[in-house]
Amino acid sequence: MTSRVMVTGGAGFIGSHLIDLLVEAGNEVVIYDNFSSGRHEFVADNLKNPAVSLVKADLLDLKSLVVAMKGVDQVYHLAANPDIRLGTEVTDTDLKQGTVATYNVLEAMRLAGTKKIAFASSSVVYGEAAVMPTPEDYGPLFPISLYGASKLAGEALITSWVGTFGLQAWLFRFANIVGERGTHGVIFDFIHKLKADPARLEVLGDGHQAKSYMEVRDCARAMVHLVSSQNEAVNFFNLGSGDVCSVARIAEVVVEESGFPEVSIEYTGGSRGWAGDVAKASLAVEKLNATNFATNFDSEAAVRHTARALIQEIGLHEI
Amino acid sequence: MTSRVMVTGGAGFIGSHLIDLLVEAGNEVVIYDNFSSGRHEFVADNLKNPAVSLVKADLLDLKSLVVAMKGVDQVYHLAANPDIRLGTEVTDTDLKQGTVATYNVLEAMRLAGTKKIAFASSSVVYGEAAVMPTPEDYGPLFPISLYGASKLAGEALITSWVGTFGLQAWLFRFANIVGERGTHGVIFDFIHKLKADPARLEVLGDGHQAKSYMEVRDCARAMVHLVSSQNEAVNFFNLGSGDVCSVARIAEVVVEESGFPEVSIEYTGGSRGWAGDVAKASLAVEKLNATNFATNFDSEAAVRHTARALIQEIGLHEI
Numbered sequence: 266m267t268s269r270v271m272v273t274g275g276a277g278f279i280g281s282h283l284i285d286l287l288v289e290a291g292n293e294v295v296i297y298d299n300f301s302s303g304r305h306e307f308v309a310d311n312l313k314n315p316a317v318s319l320v321k322a323d324l325l326d327l328k329s330l331v332v333a334m335k336g337v338d339q340v341y342h343l344a345a346n347p348d349i350r351l352g353t354e355v356t357d358t359d360l361k362q363g364t365v366a367t368y369n370v371l372e373a374m375r376l377a378g379t380k381k382i383a384f385a386s387s388s389v390v391y392g393e394a395a396v397m398p399t400p401e402d403y404g405p406l407f408p409i410s411l412y413g414a415s416k417l418a419g420e421a422l423i424t425s426w427v428g429t430f431g432l433q434a435w436l437f438r439f440a441n442i443v444g445e446r447g448t449h450g451v452i453f454d455f456i457h458k459l460k461a462d463p464a465r466l467e468v469l470g471d472g473h474q475a476k477s478y479m480e481v482r483d484c485a486r487a488m489v490h491l492v493s494s495q496n497e498a499v500n501f502f503n504l505g506s507g508d509v510c511s512v513a514r515i516a517e518v519v520v521e522e523s524g525f526p527e528v529s530i531e532y533t534g535g536s537r538g539w540a541g542d543v544a545k546a547s548l549a550v551e552k553l554n555a556t557n558f559a560t561n562f563d564s565e566a567a568v569r570h571t572a573r574a575l576i577q578e579i580g581l582h583e584i
Numbered sequence: 585m586t587s588r589v590m591v592t593g594g595a596g597f598i599g600s601h602l603i604d605l606l607v608e609a610g611n612e613v614v615i616y617d618n619f620s621s622g623r624h625e626f627v628a629d630n631l632k633n634p635a636v637s638l639v640k641a642d643l644l645d646l647k648s649l650v651v652a653m654k655g656v657d658q659v660y661h662l663a664a665n666p667d668i669r670l671g672t673e674v675t676d677t678d679l680k681q682g683t684v685a686t687y688n689v690l691e692a693m694r695l696a697g698t699k700k701i702a703f704a705s706s707s708v709v710y711g712e713a714a715v716m717p718t719p720e721d722y723g724p725l726f727p728i729s730l731y732g733a734s735k736l737a738g739e740a741l742i743t744s745w746v747g748t749f750g751l752q753a754w755l756f757r758f759a760n761i762v763g764e765r766g767t768h769g770v771i772f773d774f775i776h777k778l779k780a781d782p783a784r785l786e787v788l789g790d791g792h793q794a795k796s797y798m799e800v801r802d803c804a805r806a807m808v809h810l811v812s813s814q815n816e817a818v819n820f821f822n823l824g825s826g827d828v829c830s831v832a833r834i835a836e837v838v839v840e841e842s843g844f845p846e847v848s849i850e851y852t853g854g855s856r857g858w859a860g861d862v863a864k865a866s867l868a869v870e871k872l873n874a875t876n877f878a879t880n881f882d883s884e885a886a887v888r889h890t891a892r893a894l895i896q897e898i899g900l901h902e903i
Contacts, residue, residue: 353748356694360687364737368679375675392743404723407818408740409747418683418737421727424711428728429672429860499726541748 271295271337271379273324273370274344276303278446279385282485283341284311290489292316297333299323301362302347302448324366327373334377341488342370343385345415347449350539352411363415364422371426383435383492386420388477388503388546389413390438398477398549401438401501410541427498435492440505440548440564443571444481445578451512452571455519456579463525469538472513472530476546477505480567483560490558502556505548510564512538518565522572523581590614590656592643592689593663595622597765598704601804602660603630609808611635616652618642620681621666621767643685646692653696660807661689662704664734666768669858671730682734683741690745702754702811705739707796707822707865708732709757717796717868720757720820729860746817754811759824759867759883762890763800764897770831771890774838775898782844788857791832791849795865796824799886802879809877821875824867829883831857837884841891842900 270287274280275296280303287294288311296308296319311317322329324344334340346362367384374382391399392407408414426432447453458466479487487504495502513530520528537544562570589606593599594615599622606613607630615627615638630636641648643663653659665681686703693701710718711726727733745751766772777785798806806823814821832849839847856863881889 352744356691357687360684360741364683365679368676372675390740392747402723404721404725405820406723406725406736406740407743407746409744411741411744411748414737414740414744417725417740418733421709421725421733421736421740422679422730424726425671425728425730425733425860427726428711429730501724501726541744 267291268338269293269295269336270339270341271297271334272341272343273297274303276300276305276308277343278448279442279481279484280343281307281446282481283343283488284308286485286489288314288317295320295333295337297322298344307446324369325361327369330369330373331376334373334379337377337379339381339492340370340374340379341383342367345385346412349389349410349412349541353540356411359411359415363412364418367419367422371422374432375426375430380431381433382423383488384419384423384437386436386438387413387416388438388440388548389543390417390420391546393543397545397547399547400549401503401552409543424499434499435495436499436501437488438503438548439484440477440479442479442481442484443567445574447571447575451515452519452568453575455516456575456581459519459523459525459528460579460581464527464529466516466520466528466530468512468516468530468532470512470533470535470544472516472532473511473536474538474544475509475511477509477548478564478567479504479506479560480562480570483562487553487558491556494556502553503548503550504553505550506560506563506567507550508564509547510568514565515568518569519572522569522576586610587657588612588614588655589658589660590616590653591660591662592616593622595619595624595627596662597767598761598800598803599662600626600765601800602662602807603627605804605808607633607636614639614652614656616641617663626765643688644680646688649688649692650695653692653698656696656698658700658811659689659693659698660702661686664704665731668708668729668731668860672859675730678730678734682731683737686738686741690741693751694745694749699750700752701742702807703738703742703756705755705757706732706735707757707759707867708862709736709739712862716864716866718866719868720822720871728862743818753818754814755818755820756807757822757867758803759796759798761800761803762797762886764893766890766894770834771838771887772894774835775894775900778838778842778844778847779898779900783846783848785835785839785847785849787831787835787849787851789831789852789854789863791835791851792830792855793857793863794828794830796828796867797883797886798823798825798879799881799889802881806872806877810875813875821872822867822869823872824869825879825882825886826869827883828866829887833884834887837888838891841888841895
C-alpha cells in the first residue's frame with residue numbers, strides 16, 4: 266500500500282537512500298530538510314518525479330512543519346545533528362536539533378492528525394552497556410554523549426505521544442551507518458586526513474574502539490521492511506549487521522583501499538576518541554533477523570564498500 | 585561535611601522538606617524557585633536562618649541561574665511541572681519546565697564548575713513495565729506521559745554530562761510522594777472534592793489503579809542518605825516504600841479520615857485515570873534497602889498520614 270510519507274532529513278546521507286526506496290515503491294514523498302548537512306545532489310534525481318516534493322525549512326519552524334504535515338500518513342524522522350563530537354563544544358545543538366525538533370514533529374503530527382512515526386534513534390542510547398551484544402530491552406539507559414541524550418529524549422517523547430495521543434511508532438536504534446553519500450564519521454575523516462597527508466594517518470584513541478557498522482542501503486531496507494511488517498503500538502529494533510569492526514581495522518582497510526603505498530598509522534592513545542565517545546558498542550540483532558531480514562554486508566564489508574565509494578566521491582587522488 | 589547546596593523547586597512540596605533536613609545538617613542552602621507551585625510559607629522559617637538564601641527566578645532564565653550557581657557544590661534538582669495530567673492538554677510544559685530547565689541546570693553547573701547533581705526522576709520513566717516490582721535496571725524505558733518523557737530526558741541529559749563533562753549524579757526514581765504540604769495528587773484532589781460535596785466522591789478510573797507511595801520526609805531522608813553514602817559516577821535508585829496502595833483503598837482511607845458519615849464513592853470506570861496515566865506501578869526497593877535505609881511509613885500508612893495532614897491544611901470542615 267502506498268501512502269503520503271514525510272522524511273525529515275530526507276536530503277541527508279541516510280534520508281536520501283530511504284527516499285530512493287520510498288519513491289521506488291510508489292509513495293508520495295515529502296522531503297523536509299534544512300540542508301544543514303543534506304545536499305541537493307542527493308535528491309536531485311528523485312525531485313524530477315512529480316510524486317516527490319521538497320520543503321526546505323528547519324524543524325524548529327513549527328509553522329512550516331504543520332503546513333507540510335497536512336495529509337501525511339507516515340513520518341520517517343531522521344533529521345538531527347549528525348556530529349556526535351560537537352556536543353563536547355556546543356551544548357545546545359542536540360537539545361535543539363534533536364529533542365526540541367522531535368517535539369515539533371510530534372506536535373505537528375498531533376495538529377495534522379498524522380498517526381505513524383518511524384524514528385532514527387541510535388545505539389548510543391545504551392551508553393557504556395554492561396551486556397554485549399546489547400539487546401533492545403537492556404537497561405539502564407545512560408547515554409554518555411549529548412547526542413545520545415537527545416536520541417533517548419526523542420524516543421521518550423515518541424512513546425509518550427503513543428501513550429497519550431494514540432500514535433504508532435517504530436524506533437530504530439542504529440549501529441554506525443556507513444556507505445555512499447556519507448558526510449561524516451570515521452571513514453570519511455580518515456579519507457580526508459589521507460588526502461591532506463598521504464604519508465600519515467592519525468587515529469584518535471588506541472584503535473581498540475570497536476563498534477557495529479551497517480551499510481546505509483541495508484539500513485534503509487530494514488526500516489521500510491519493519492514499518493510494513495511490524496504492527497505493535499511501539500515497535501523497537503536494533504539495526505546493525507550483527508558483528509563489530511575495530512577502529513584499527515577501519516584504518517587498515519581505508520589505507521588498503523587508498524592505494525597509497527606507505528602510510529604510517531599513528532594512534533593518539535587512550536581508550537576512547539573523545540569525551541562522550543562510546544569505545545565499545547555491539548548491537549544484538551536477533552530481533553531484526555527474526556523478522557526475516559538479512560543484511561547484504563557485515564561490518565567490515567560495509568566499511569570496505571564505504572571506503573571505496575567515499576574515495577571516489579571525495580576524490581582522494583585529485584589535487 | 586557541610587557544603588553549599590542549591591535546591592531547585594526548594595519552596596515546593598518535596599523541596600521544602602529537603603530544605604528542612606539540609607539546614608538542620610548545617611549546610612548553606614540556596615533555594616531556587618519560581619513559585620509556580622512553591623509557597624513562601626513552606627520555607628519562611630528556614631529563611632530566618634542566615635545560612636539560607638532565596639533566589640526567586642525561573643530555571644528558563646539561564647543568566648540568573650548561572651549567577652546563583654556560583655560557589656554551589658551540590659545541586660538537588662527537584663523543580664518541575666508537578667501535574668502529570670496537564671500534558672494531555674498543554675504539550676510544551678514538560679518540555680520547557682522539565683527537559684529544557686534540566687539542560688539549563690546542567691549548563692549553569694558546567695559554567696560555574698559545580699560537579700554534583702541529585703535529580704528527582706520518577707517511576708513513570710518505566711511506563712507500563714512488564715516486570716513488577718520494577719527494578720532499576722529494567723528496560724525498555726517507554727514512558728507514556730509527557731511528564732515521564734521529560735523525566736527520562738532529564739536523566740539522559742544528566743548522564744551525558746557525567747560522560748562528557750565529568751559530573752557526578754544521583755538519580756532518584758520517585759514513587760508517588762505524599763505528605764504534609766502536598767499541593768497536588770490524588771489525596772489532595774479527593775479532599776477538595778469532599779470539601780465541595782461531602783456526600784459524594786468521584787474517582788477517575790475503576791479504582792483498581794495501584795501504585796507505590798512514599799511519605800515525603802522518608803523521601804527527603806532517603807535522598808540525603810544516598811547522596812552522602814553512595815559514590816559511583818551515576819548512582820540510581822528507586823525511592824519507595826516497597827508496597828502499593830490502590831486508588832479504591834485511598835478513597836476509603838480519605839473518607840474514613842474525613843469523618844463524613846455517608847460518602848458515596850463513585851467510579852468513572854476504565855482501567856486508568858486519564859490518557860498517559862500508568863494504572864499499575866510497583867517499585868522494587870531492594871537496592872535502597874541494601875544501603876541500610878528504612879522508611880517510617882508503608883504505602884497505606886503514608887496515605888493515611890497524608891490524608892490527616894491535608895485535611896487539617898485544607899480545612900475540610902471549614903466553610
